[in-house]
């Protein structure tokens with residue numbers, strides 16, 4: 530099986546050999562810190578061994594639950610926010626049909642899948658309910674803490690809908706709860722109501738949880754192969770833990786982005802040339818942004834879908850404030866392609882491309898853009914993804930997880946906490962009038 534690779538050769542003019550030598554030592558120290566489990570946030574390192582040490586009984590139960598949902602539901606609603614939905618969505622959009630929910634059932638073969646609880650929009654929820662219509666559906670509510678407001682609100686709505694449609698007992702058989710093994714409101718509810726439950730391990734944070742039931746149940750419902758996903762992750766883990774620096778893609782990526790950061794490249798844009806990678810970028814943004822953006826430090830993570838955004842953000846990337854580095858997600862072999870035909874009269878002037886494939890055009894756009902951006906002083910790094918399949922994606926997930934652990938330690942932050950996320954919650958609760966927030970409420974209202 531082909532491997533994910535990281536290539537920074539096109540950015541070599543921005544990185545001197547001695548800088549790499551020096552950062553190599555720092556990255557290897559960070560690796561020791563991570564693997565010795567003595568660094569900051571060391572109670573959240575369960576993701577390191579997850580691809581080889583996971584609960585096999587639960588894994589089998591995930592497959593059974595997915596089979597049940599496939600057999601009794603036309604629609605699955607996945608309720609969660611941040612790490613409790615982005616990994617599943619990234620995988621489903623990367624691995625399955627570009628128009629998964631709208632392509633015919635004969636092609637899709639599995640339930641339509643929609644996401645809720647990732648915003649607080651009444652319009653979104655109301656219209657999602659219209660999409661479900663009278664059809665049979667199930668719900669997978671995912672919240673590690675079991676107390677996050679956005680998914681909790683959405684779950685209330687769908688729980689009531691299920692109970693009205695099927696009665697309380699049957700509704701309970703259509704609700705799958707993925708949460709902490711013993712704590713939180715959702716766990717209590719699941720126990721009380723008898724929902725089938727799956728566990729988010731204590732030592733695996735939300736943004737590192739895609740290879741637990743958090744990601745695996747929705748991914749399995751979509752028809753993707755979760756065994757192959759885990760196998761890919763196992764291979765990337767093997768490399769990350771065992772390989773020396775020169776052959777260790779995750780270590781090199783962590784090192785290079787930190788060299789560039791220290792030279793004023795404060796923003797990293799992740800660029801894809803295939804729309805099915807859009808949510809991989811969204812997943813990556815949380816993984817890196819929430820892990821590194823703290824203590825008034827960190828690389829800001831952004832993403833662009835290309836060539837689409839070359840016609841909106843392209844001007845800035847080429848020519849605006851020079852604070853950018855760019856990492857390209859290069860899907861080496863897309864699963865489908867179209868060959869361009871010759872036309873008798875070359876009115877659109879495209880006959881020079883006849884016999885060429887869309888991917889040929891796309892790859893040339895990518896290479897041309899990479900050189901142009903490099904000339905414009907945006908260092909371009911590349912992550913090569915062999916294929917649009919589970920094996921490659923499993924590798925990619927682990928590659929980025931390991932890289933961010935190393936990168937966070939290089940930066941000198943705890944990559945495994947997210948204290949900053951609490952501030953908006955506190956204000957929201959106060960403004961909503963949640964009991965216990967009365968004093969804060971008065972203060973905030975004066976400021977509005």
Ligand SMILES: O=P(O)(O)OC[C@H]1O[C@](O)(CO)[C@@H](O)[C@@H]1O
Pocket residue numbers: 610611612613671672673674675676677680735736819947950
């Ligand atoms: O799974 P939970 O506990 O609902 O959390 C969802 C998301 O919210 C955060 O805790 C931030 O508030 C993320 O770290 C997490 O992925």
